[in-house]
Amino acid sequence: MCGIIGIVAYQNVNQELYDGLTMLQHRGQDAAGIVVCDHAHLNLRKGNGLVRDVFSRQDMLRLKGNMGIAHVRYPTAGCASSAEAQPFYVNSPYGITLSHNGNLTNAEALKEEIYKDDLRHLNTESDSEVLLNVFAHELQKSKKLRIDETDVFRAVKGVHKRCRGAYACVAMITGYGIVAFRDPYGIRPVVFGKRKTKQGDEYIIASESVAIDSLGYQLQRDILPGEAILVTRQGDFYAQQCAKKTQLSPCIFEHVYFARPDSIMDNVSVYKARLRMGKLLAKKILRLYPQHDIDVVIPIPDTSRTSALELANTLKVRYREGFIKNRYIGRTFIMPGQQERKRSVKQKLNAMGLEFRRRNVLLVDDSIVRGTTSSQIIEMARDAGANKVYFASASPPVRYPNVYGIDMPSAKELIGHGRNEQEIAQVIGADWLVYQDLDDLIMASRKKNKSIKKFESSVFDGEYITGDINENYLRWVDSLRNEEGKQEALQKDNEILGIHNNSENNKNE
Numbered sequence: 001m002c003g004i005i006g007i008v009a010y011q012n013v014n015q016e017l018y019d020g021l022t023m024l025q026h027r028g029q030d031a032a033g034i035v036v037c038d039h040a041h042l043n044l045r046k047g048n049g050l051v052r053d054v055f056s057r058q059d060m061l062r063l064k065g066n067m068g069i070a071h072v073r074y075p076t077a078g079c080a081s082s083a084e085a086q087p088f089y090v091n092s093p094y095g096i097t098l099s100h101n102g103n104l105t106n107a108e109a110l111k112e113e114i115y116k117d118d119l120r121h122l123n124t125e126s127d128s129e130v131l132l133n134v135f136a137h138e139l140q141k142s143k144k145l146r147i148d149e150t151d152v153f154r155a156v157k158g159v160h161k162r163c164r165g166a167y168a169c170v171a172m173i174t175g176y177g178i179v180a181f182r183d184p185y186g187i188r189p190v191v192f193g194k195r196k197t198k199q200g201d202e203y204i205i206a207s208e209s210v211a212i213d214s215l216g217y218q219l220q221r222d223i224l225p226g227e228a229i230l231v232t233r234q235g236d237f238y239a240q241q242c243a244k245k246t247q248l249s250p251c252i253f254e255h256v257y258f259a260r261p262d263s264i265m266d267n268v269s270v271y272k273a274r275l276r277m278g279k280l281l282a283k284k285i286l287r288l289y290p291q292h293d294i295d296v297v298i299p300i301p302d303t304s305r306t307s308a309l310e311l312a313n314t315l316k317v318r319y320r321e322g323f324i325k326n327r328y329i330g331r332t333f334i335m336p337g338q339q340e341r342k343r344s345v346k347q348k349l350n351a352m353g354l355e356f357r358r359r360n361v362l363l364v365d366d367s368i369v370r371g372t373t374s375s376q377i378i379e380m381a382r383d384a385g386a387n388k389v390y391f392a393s394a395s396p397p398v399r400y401p402n403v404y405g406i407d408m409p410s411a412k413e414l415i416g417h418g419r420n421e422q423e424i425a426q427v428i429g430a431d432w433l434v435y436q437d438l439d440d441l442i443m444a445s446r447k448k449n450k451s452i453k454k455f456e457s458s459v460f461d462g463e464y465i466t467g468d469i470n471e472n473y474l475r476w477v478d479s480l481r482n483e484e485g486k487q488e489a490l491q492k493d494n495e496i497l498g499i500h501n502n503s504e505n506n507k508n509e
Contacts, residue, residue: 186225278310371415
């Protein structure tokens with residue numbers, strides 16, 4: 001999962017790109033990068049870590065230009081380390097940089113095509129570099145010194161013909177402009193906004209509307225599935241549908257977990273969707289346990305707060321904050337090692353005994369992935385004095401791997417894979433466990449946008465919207481995502497970077 005942003009303005013965009021990345025930091029804490037264009041010269045800075053750690057004052061002074069793109073990332077399958085920070089750059093044709101959110105499902109086949117047919121060299125294992133080279137090759141077919149919007153849109157059409165999977169992208173063509181495009185299913189989110197100035201209109205493209213709002217732009221709309229938009233350096237705006245067949249099928253897990261509640265995605269408020277999730281989940285609890293003895297509802301911060309509050313209101317049960325979060329610890333299900341995840345949970349949350357002691361507590365979380373975090377939190381609640389500990393998930397059981405850009409564990413590491421709800425409750429140590437029904441989750445997430453006919457909900461139902469995922473592909477993904485596979489990928493990246501862990505470090509891993 002990643003965050004992308006692009007800006008075309010009439011003044012330096014370095015500070016706005018930086019500020020925009022901080023608003024998208026929740027989408028990627030592994031690496032960050034900014035590239036800006038100053039006339040025909042590119043200035044690039046990228047590296048490992050949080051936005052505030054990657055960019056120094058000296059970096060920002062050097063990043064001058066009136067248009068630029070930026071990126072924050074979490075690693076995806078096969079890219080367990082931070083060796084592949086974006087944006088990526090290719091010099092031919094014209095000098096193109098690209099930032100990408102998503103995952104190409106036919107990346108391995110494309111790598112062979114790019115080498116044998118396009119005669120292009122790939123320097124990393126990242127599918128984002130694959131996507132950049134496909135776009136560059138398609139644009140090079142114009143064979144023109146000076147391109148126009150027709151050439152750009154023709155290149156995006158070529159990308160749609162060759163690429164499969166999920167991709168929301170911003171690409172900057174040196175000295176010309178910024179193009180943004182979205183896969184024909186609209187799996188990953190991307191929106192654009194506009195701001196009027198004395199010099200003319202300025203434009204911004206971002207993964208979430210929160211970045212647009214915070215920088216003083218007016219949200220225009222989502223980029224449609226298969227659509228591309230182009231903003232030239234002079235501020236000219238163009239939009240065109242570039243895919244023959246499209247179907248809006250956004251990733252429903254964005255509403256459950258990844259997106260900020262103050263974002264609007266595909267014309268749906270994430271905050272309102274999570275309120276509806278809580279209300280529907282409460283109604284299910286009342287159906288299953290009409291004589292429940294819940295004393296207090298406590299969210300597991302932060303994403304579940306909105307759903308938990310509405311759930312408590314519907315149940316007419318007290319809502320309390322029982323866990324205090326250390327905001328300097330990252331998200332645990334994406335952390336690379338099991339031992340590191342276990343250590344981080346206790347560092348991440350601290351239970352307040354006065355909210356748990358001698359009470360029957362309902363803990364609410366947005367989802368349960370591996371289950372290790374949930375079991376430790378339940379143990380913390382009991383240690384804090386809870387009488388009974390119930391658990392509710394605002395989403396259905398996560399039973400299948402994600403192949404569209406979320407680095408979830410391999411299937412065998414998912415607690416929901418091959419277990420029913422009673423078995424999961426027993427594993428995590430809950431007195432009882434209630435999951436959201438998938439139909440209710442879909443209802444909550446699309447109530448205000450009836451044009452969403454189907455969500456990408458493969459982590460819950462195992463149905464992969466692009467239709468090109470088979471058992472062989474899932475086995476390959478599984479080999480990359482299990483702990484042993486991730487360590488092998490990390491070692492490979494370290495060798496590329498010239499990093500060699502000593503034996504003590506290896507032992508600690």
